Amino acid sequence: MNEDVILRSLILNADSSADIETQHKLITGMVDLIVKGIEVDMEEFELLVEDIVGNRAVSVRKAKKLLEQTGAFLITNGLWKYNNNFMFHKQMVKWDQFTELFIVGDKANAADPLSVDKERDSIIKGINWTIHVSELAENSKDIGGLPAFFSCNDSDDQIIGYNVAGTSTSDAMSLLCQSTEYLRECGKEAEEIVKCLTFLLNKVIACQCVASGWDRGGFFPLEDQPESDHPTVDATCLAVMALCSLYEQRHMIEDEFCDNFKTGYKDVEQAVLEGLGFLFRMQLSDGSFGIYKYEDGREGASNENCTRIVQSTMGVCKGSGVFDSTERFDLYPACSKIISDTYNYLCSHTAESQEYQIWAPYFGAKAQDYNIEDVIVSTARVCRSFIPVWWQCEDERENIVKYCYDFLHYWQDNEKRVINKVGSYRFNSPTANGFSAGEYFWPSHPDILAAYTVLQAYNIFGLALTKEEWALIERTVQRTLKIQHPHGHWDNPLAEKTPFCAVTLAAIELLQEYRKAKGVS
Numbered sequence: 001m002n003e004d005v006i007l008r009s010l011i012l013n014a015d016s017s018a019d020i021e022t023q024h025k026l027i028t029g030m031v032d033l034i035v036k037g038i039e040v041d042m043e044e045f046e047l048l049v050e051d052i053v054g055n056r057a058v059s060v061r062k063a064k065k066l067l068e069q070t071g072a073f074l075i076t077n078g079l080w081k082y083n084n085n086f087m088f089h090k091q092m093v094k095w096d097q098f099t100e101l102f103i104v105g106d107k108a109n110a111a112d113p114l115s116v117d118k119e120r121d122s123i124i125k126g127i128n129w130t131i132h133v134s135e136l137a138e139n140s141k142d143i144g145g146l147p148a149f150f151s152c153n154d155s156d157d158q159i160i161g162y163n164v165a166g167t168s169t170s171d172a173m174s175l176l177c178q179s180t181e182y183l184r185e186c187g188k189e190a191e192e193i194v195k196c197l198t199f200l201l202n203k204v205i206a207c208q209c210v211a212s213g214w215d216r217g218g219f220f221p222l223e224d225q226p227e228s229d230h231p232t233v234d235a236t237c238l239a240v241m242a243l244c245s246l247y248e249q250r251h252m253i254e255d256e257f258c259d260n261f262k263t264g265y266k267d268v269e270q271a272v273l274e275g276l277g278f279l280f281r282m283q284l285s286d287g288s289f290g291i292y293k294y295e296d297g298r299e300g301a302s303n304e305n306c307t308r309i310v311q312s313t314m315g316v317c318k319g320s321g322v323f324d325s326t327e328r329f330d331l332y333p334a335c336s337k338i339i340s341d342t343y344n345y346l347c348s349h350t351a352e353s354q355e356y357q358i359w360a361p362y363f364g365a366k367a368q369d370y371n372i373e374d375v376i377v378s379t380a381r382v383c384r385s386f387i388p389v390w391w392q393c394e395d396e397r398e399n400i401v402k403y404c405y406d407f408l409h410y411w412q413d414n415e416k417r418v419i420n421k422v423g424s425y426r427f428n429s430p431t432a433n434g435f436s437a438g439e440y441f442w443p444s445h446p447d448i449l450a451a452y453t454v455l456q457a458y459n460i461f462g463l464a465l466t467k468e469e470w471a472l473i474e475r476t477v478q479r480t481l482k483i484q485h486p487h488g489h490w491d492n493p494l495a496e497k498t499p500f501c502a503v504t505l506a507a508i509e510l511l512q513e514y515r516k517a518k519g520v521s
Contacts, residue, residue: 024519025052040080129488145203166207170238173200177245190257214295217274240275244320287341292430308385315388377423380449404457451476455513
């Protein structure tokens with residue numbers, strides 16, 4: 001069955017996830033018609049296109065091109081036929097073999113992973129857990145948002161943190177706003193979903209510094225970094241991207257769940273604009289970013305995580321619609337400049353690793369000086385931040401694809417060495433008198449981050465994948481499903497029965513990207 005998923009994904013060869021989905025629906029529809037003995041002329045094909053594309057703007061001409069692009073069907077004497085000379089990996093694929101991959105009906109409903117969708121069910125369980133713990137936090141009088149720490153027992157999950165964690169609250173809101181199509185299927189009443197989103201939105205904004213001065217507009221990490229007396233770059237980026245996600249999805253939320261979700265979005269717009277102002281002030285003298293920059297000029301160590309997350313944030317802000325709504329058109333070139341600065345810095349500070357161009361923590365010069373799992377985490381996060389560069393600098397697209405291939409092959413070479421390992425991003429927190437002596441760190445599953453990055457590159461950058469590379473992703477997805485707790489969360493990689501918002505978000509992002517690649521999302 002896993003082999004079928006891989007083969008199907010390779011046959012669906014369009015450039016975008018939306019077109020891959022259209023290809024899948026076209027092939028499934030064609031197989032269904034031909035199996036039923038229906039001759040498919042252009043008129044019948046037009047009806048098929050009209051039936052499958054719904055509200056999407058896909059012309060018959062484009063649908064024809066997408067179907068022909070697969071090589072599986074061709075027009076003979078005015079009728080669509082299966083290509084009996086269809087070759088795949090230098091082997092002839094007979095009609096019976098092909099229908100095993102794409103057949104619809106009772107057999108598919110019983111066996112096809114596109115119908116029995118473990119990934120979809122897993123995503124929905126994760127969403128429901130997020131809504132549940134948000135309700136727990138809302139009902140707690142002592143915590144102004146989601147905490148960093150939870151405990152899990154056989155019957156339920158409990159809050160054990162004492163203070164709001166800005167990053168956890170932002171992660172939860174991002175998860176829900178990036179999963180709007182799944183919210184419809186999670187079995188929750190619209191009122192409950194809206195209440196949860198409203199709670200998270202209010203608590204994210206409450207983490208923003210409103211005092212005038214250098215720190216204004218930044219977001220505090222709070223319980224994640226109890227020593228921090230200042231907003232931080234990473235917490236601010238997570239909050240701003242979460243706010244932008246909600247802003248982008250606001251009309252869908254209103255249409256699907258609540259006409260009067262909010263009477264206005266001025267607070268969201270203002271929070272995004274002031275968050276950007278803080279980030280502009282945080283840029284280091286060399287163009288990169290660290291955790292914080294003091295007003296007196298003291299700079300935190302430049303690191304790849306803060307640099308890449310700022311790059312991503314600038315792209316998300318440009319695409320959110322906030323600048324148009326507020327008529328802050330000047331912010332488009334300002335964000336574009338940051339994207340150029342960070343990309344140039346990232347490209348000139350890769351780590352030495354045989355033939356691969358990758359990134360080590362804190363822009364280390366030699367990958368061999370670091371744990372492989374930490375290098376994979378660092379490089380995965382950098383490569384996923386190239387989306388705004390992809391759209392801004394077409395001349396760099398070839399280089400971006402090369403970076404992604406280098407990362408894929410580095411991960412492939414080291415797959416067995418990072419399974420069950422914990423990746424980490426370590427940093428010092430900005431206190432009132434300077435950076436903390438002790439380190440904090442974000443734990444993560446390196447293989448989950450790696451697979452997500454590769455799938456994102458496949459869906460957006462058109463990264464071509466071999467059968468062996470698809471198998472690597474498939475193994476990672478199956479491991480990800482296996483370690484999900486029955487309650488719906490994923491645990492802190494360092495400790496069982498400790499639900500972790502960031503890891504849950506990362507796992508769900510992977511499963512969503514995987515479904516896009518399969519053409520079922």
